[in-house]
Amino acid sequence: MTEQQPTLQADRLTLRPFTLDDAPLVQRLAGARAVADTTLAIPHPYPDGAAEEWIRGHAGQYAAGTLANFAVVSRSEGWLVGAIGLMIERAHARAELGYWIGEPYWGRGYATEAGRAVLGFAFDDLGIHRIQARHLTRNPASGRVMQKLGMTLEGVHRHAAQKWGIFEDVAMYAILTTEWPGGR
Numbered sequence: 001m002t003e004q005q006p007t008l009q010a011d012r013l014t015l016r017p018f019t020l021d022d023a024p025l026v027q028r029l030a031g032a033r034a035v036a037d038t039t040l041a042i043p044h045p046y047p048d049g050a051a052e053e054w055i056r057g058h059a060g061q062y063a064a065g066t067l068a069n070f071a072v073v074s075r076s077e078g079w080l081v082g083a084i085g086l087m088i089e090r091a092h093a094r095a096e097l098g099y100w101i102g103e104p105y106w107g108r109g110y111a112t113e114a115g116r117a118v119l120g121f122a123f124d125d126l127g128i129h130r131i132q133a134r135h136l137t138r139n140p141a142s143g144r145v146m147q148k149l150g151m152t153l154e155g156v157h158r159h160a161a162q163k164w165g166i167f168e169d170v171a172m173y174a175i176l177t178t179e180w181p182g183g184r
Helices: 020-030 050-056 058-063 110-124 140-148
Strands: 013-016 067-074 080-089 094-101 130-136 152-163 166-176
Touching (some): 020 050, 050 058, 067 110, 080 110, 094 110, 110 140, 130 152, 140 152, 140 166
Antiparallel strands (some): 013 067, 130 166
């Protein structure tokens, strides 16, 4: 991987590295109860300083080849609308896709559009063979994004995660580079 994370362009979106200036919006958008409720790693309330700490770790993890997190920004307004990223396991040529979109921007297709750009980057530029993604089964909208990206449902893991003290079923999707349009 190159030392510096690239910026990706999609039709309506720019996917760029986060900056510390994004931290207040990350805290507000990701920390909204509706967003935090459907993700495993986002706390609610979102603690002060946590967004800055999260962002500070990105460049080093990208340089190490273990993470690529992108700010999802509307090209027309220049507003941060969410985040999308890959947790990369080089030894297995595998990555896990994760994303969140701020509640005011739901239903606009941003997660799918950002996902297409990131999958293309992962397969074409990073040489990833398999990309997987998971969602809580009570969040079917996330599953629809995965389906639109061409991912295949591989199964449901019963009570595989705990969110706010409640065991949750988790659906696992994946796509291989050979299944990606233009893939190897």
